[in-house]
Amino acid sequence: MKLKIALLILLTLLVLSVTAAIDNRFYKEIPVDATEKDGVSYIPLTYGFENVNSAWGSIGITDKGLIYVVTCDHMTDAAVYEYNTKNSKLFFLGRMENHFHNRFHSQRQPKVHTPLFQYSKDGLVYFGTDAGDESEGLLYGHFDEGYAGGFLAAINPETKEVKGLGLAKKMGGTKALILDQKNGLLYFPTSPECNLYKYDINNDNLKNLGRINGEKVIRTMFADKWSNIYSSTEIGELVRYNFAKDSIEYLGVRPFGAPNTGPSQIAYAADSSFIVGYNAYSGIISRYYPEKNGAGSTEELGNLFPADKKVMARSLNYYNGKIYTICTSIEEDNFDKRFRYLLIYDIEQKKEIKRINLDPRIHQVYGHSITDSKGNIYFCGFWDSGDYGPVVEGQKRCFLIKINTKKL
Numbered sequence: 001m002k003l004k005i006a007l008l009i010l011l012t013l014l015v016l017s018v019t020a021a022i023d024n025r026f027y028k029e030i031p032v033d034a035t036e037k038d039g040v041s042y043i044p045l046t047y048g049f050e051n052v053n054s055a056w057g058s059i060g061i062t063d064k065g066l067i068y069v070v071t072c073d074h075m076t077d078a079a080v081y082e083y084n085t086k087n088s089k090l091f092f093l094g095r096m097e098n099h100f101h102n103r104f105h106s107q108r109q110p111k112v113h114t115p116l117f118q119y120s121k122d123g124l125v126y127f128g129t130d131a132g133d134e135s136e137g138l139l140y141g142h143f144d145e146g147y148a149g150g151f152l153a154a155i156n157p158e159t160k161e162v163k164g165l166g167l168a169k170k171m172g173g174t175k176a177l178i179l180d181q182k183n184g185l186l187y188f189p190t191s192p193e194c195n196l197y198k199y200d201i202n203n204d205n206l207k208n209l210g211r212i213n214g215e216k217v218i219r220t221m222f223a224d225k226w227s228n229i230y231s232s233t234e235i236g237e238l239v240r241y242n243f244a245k246d247s248i249e250y251l252g253v254r255p256f257g258a259p260n261t262g263p264s265q266i267a268y269a270a271d272s273s274f275i276v277g278y279n280a281y282s283g284i285i286s287r288y289y290p291e292k293n294g295a296g297s298t299e300e301l302g303n304l305f306p307a308d309k310k311v312m313a314r315s316l317n318y319y320n321g322k323i324y325t326i327c328t329s330i331e332e333d334n335f336d337k338r339f340r341y342l343l344i345y346d347i348e349q350k351k352e353i354k355r356i357n358l359d360p361r362i363h364q365v366y367g368h369s370i371t372d373s374k375g376n377i378y379f380c381g382f383w384d385s386g387d388y389g390p391v392v393e394g395q396k397r398c399f400l401i402k403i404n405t406k407k408l
Helices: 001-022 096-100
Strands: 028-030 036-037 040-044 059-061 068-070 078-082 090-095 125-128 150-153 162-170 178-180 185-188 194-198 207-213 229-232 238-244 247-250 266-268 273-276 284-289 297-303 311-319 323-327 340-346 351-358 364-367 374-381 398-404
Touching: 001 364, 059 374, 068 374, 068 398, 078 096, 096 162, 162 194, 185 340, 194 238, 273 311, 311 374, 323 364, 323 374
Parallel strands: 311 364
Antiparallel strands: 028 090, 036 040, 040 398, 059 068, 068 078, 078 090, 125 150, 150 162, 178 185, 185 194, 194 207, 229 238, 238 247, 266 273, 273 284, 284 297, 311 323, 323 340, 340 351, 364 374, 374 398
16 A cells, blocks of 8 residues: 555656646647548647638757647737647647737737757757748837847747747848757848848857848758758859858859749758759759869759649658659639649659649648658648638638658
8 A cells, every 4th residue: 555655656746747847838738630631631730829821831840759830820920839740649839929028019920931940959949930021121110010020939849948049130030040950050041131140059159141142031041961051142043151161152053943942942862962952933853962162063853843834832851762742823823723732753763653632721831851750741731821811710721731651
């Protein structure tokens, strides 16, 4: 009897210690109202966020199989969700205003356009925020209007804390993000002045590396095995931050033919010897081979779709030698003409090998290469960024899309 009591006390203490570790009063398990067809599951991310309408590639995975997704409404706020790939449980972590303690409308963080990356040294998942509306870059002379600026932020997968790390760019936002895992460095371009920044996580130091293009903020971001970081000009020519030289280099090459080949359209070889990417609107897919000191070389891999078909693709995963991407109609198309399908493309054979039509609730899909230990691929999908009509009760607009590669 005494042994049983002792065991009960020990178990109670263990439970209390785990509970005490949670440092987020908004953290809550929520129902997984998923639907599945043809090996693709659609998991709604709508709890606790009434006017959600988009998720812009704002997704990441931890070493323990926890997926984090940030959904947005473009106007007032963003919300964070956690999906456990080990047990298929879903959790809500609250909205940005719950964690950043906003006092004024100008301090809102209604959009996350960056992927989420976990830094192995401290275990935190990093991302950046912005506004994504016409007031970005303006304050109109009033503190309660316009946009104060975007933050660097982090999620602690152990305590579930969501915290702002400070203003990344006054009156501007972060539009892309990449993590140099080896050196503990975050790189991101900002609006509206188009500069590239480097944040040293270990030393809490932010450095402005200078302007990288002349017109507008660029979304292209990828890295090579020498810790160099690549972005692009407004016409798609690569700009490299040379880590060893601590300098910006203009390479004069356009491997993907566009300035918008961002993290959502980039995937890496397992040995980091090449980068696969595509132009979101032309469907031209390429394999880029970086060089330590040169401009690198490009191998064309064909077309995912004819350019005259007005298709958009901003989600790429390179898995077992094949490209998995979701193609949709462009957002300017009328709703009755919309389409969406999962495309599987063999880059060695340079041809499409399978196409699967998706749920009609999906209008746009974003996301970088995220695959769990079971071979499932994940993207974020949503209704449509151009449809800002009032939300109908019960309507689901944002989804975590789970692709079971074994069923395809």
